[in-house]
């Protein structure tokens with residue numbers, strides 16, 4: 081296929097020129113790239129693509145996101161290095177932002193999609209956002225373009241949804257453009273480090289040429305090994321399997337913590353000792369599994385395929401019982417000391433799904449608050465990481481500031497998410513009475529285990 085193009089920008093997919101010439105065009109800013117989705121993962125990714133290629137248009141439906149990036153600002157908190165990088169690439173014109181997806185698509189030769197893939201109320205994967213972006217891409221797709229999907233999706237999405245949709249809506253033949261799945265192996269809080277090469281990058285195309293182009297692209301983005309796999313479905317499965325592995329292993333740790341309670345041992349100590357040999361990687365028990373990755377990825381298999389998934393389903397069930405289990409440790413602690421649940425003042429520490437990340441999807445804190453409020457407790461909640469309070473107030477909590485907490489007194493304290501700001505909170509000073517019931521959902525308050533005036537129950541420690 082010729083490498084001449086309607087926009088004059090060189091095509092990578094099906095190009096006749098040498099790989100070295102393609103690489104030079106890419107890093108020389110001759111290959112316009114569009115990145116769709118400028119959130120926790122998309123903005124770091126777009127910024128690294130801009131840093132490497134010098135020619136990126138970011139697309140987001142949120143005008144406030146586009147406005148802040150266009151001003152060289154970073155709207156994502158807690159990502160080391162991102163604010164400086166966004167300012168630098170925007171300042172030198174390597175990154176711009178727009179809400180106009182189809183316009184950006186018309187000018188781009190590489191289209192990178194990294195928007196949310198969630199599940200609906202029946203836990204079925206919701207690809208509506210990916211599909212809406214693909215409609216924008218199709219409107220501007222040209223022969224020789226490459227589409228990269230980084231959003232986590234059910235296996236076979238590229239083969240059965242993305243590629244056919246792009247062909248149908250662009251009028252191109254399937255063989256005229258490339259599609260590859262290149263999973264985002266990035267954790268919030270270390271996005272730039274991860275994108276630049278903390279781990280090998282998996283790439284898999286709907287055909288060999290798509291895989292080749294993905295290898296070329298990520299060979300410039302990542303300093304780590306690029307791992308081409310057989311096809312896009314394999315690459316999609318790799319990402320989902322990684323997440324399912326994590327959910328199942330967290331469930332195992334949560335189940336073992338209950339055995340440890342009966343055995344009267346610290347499961348954390350046993351896990352750390354067991355993990356001293358390479359054939360064991362037991363995870364850590366806790367107050368629950370939240371975020372929009374791990375709780376969702378199992379449903380990309382359970383709901384989508386007929387194969388037996390009892391282990392994945394049971395693991396989801398075990399993990400989803402942990403918030404209630406955590407709340408009931410507090411309620412039983414109060415009862416043990418003659419306090420009724422109803423009317424007891426209980427403080428919940430932490431609302432986001434994990435420390436340092438302002439993300440509330442599937443947060444365990446919601447289940448903890450619901451169970452406590454359901455038992456009639458007067459629930460106060462605090463989390464300096466997030467400004468969102470309404471869902472938790474609707475669930476029955478009074479969300480306050482840390483300063484308010486320091487002025488208060490409580491019958492029980494339940495730590496769900498170990499925010500850094502809690503480290504200098506004098507918890508014993510919050511006691512309304514002797515003892516103060518303390519439930520430690522993240523092994524973050526172990527120094528209180530034998531503190532006078534504290535009744536301590538720590539998940540993975542002694543509960």
Ligand SMILES: NC(=O)c1ccc[n+]([C@@H]2O[C@H](COP(=O)([O-])OP(=O)(O)OC[C@H]3O[C@@H](n4cnc5c(N)ncnc54)[C@H](O)[C@@H]3O)[C@@H](O)[C@H]2O)c1
Nearest residue numbers: 117118119120121122140141142195196197231232264268
């Ligand atoms: N957050 C993580 O730790 C993580 C890690 C690995 C992979 N992922 C995957 O990355 C993907 C994105 O996750 P995220 O954390 O960046 O989500 P996010 O919610 O932080 O950001 C998503 C962004 O996409 C924008 N958006 C929504 N619809 C759009 C559309 N039609 N066109 C353009 N932009 C649109 C939103 O306005 C938002 O800015 C998901 O598939 C997720 O599974 C997330």
Ligand SMILES: CC(=O)N[C@@H]1[C@@H](OP(=O)(O)OP(=O)(O)OC[C@H]2O[C@@H](n3ccc(=O)[nH]c3=O)[C@H](O)[C@@H]2O)O[C@H](CO)[C@@H](O)[C@@H]1O
Nearest residue numbers: 264265266267330363364366368369370371373374433434
């Ligand atoms: C690229 C990508 O998709 N990256 C994802 C991202 O996942 P994430 O940001 O959702 O964070 P996780 O660390 O998975 O936590 C999820 C929930 O599980 C709880 N948890 C965790 C570990 C444990 O032993 N016991 C627990 O109870 C925790 O409190 C939280 O609520 O990074 C992970 C690597 O950090 C990756 O594996 C994961 O694919």
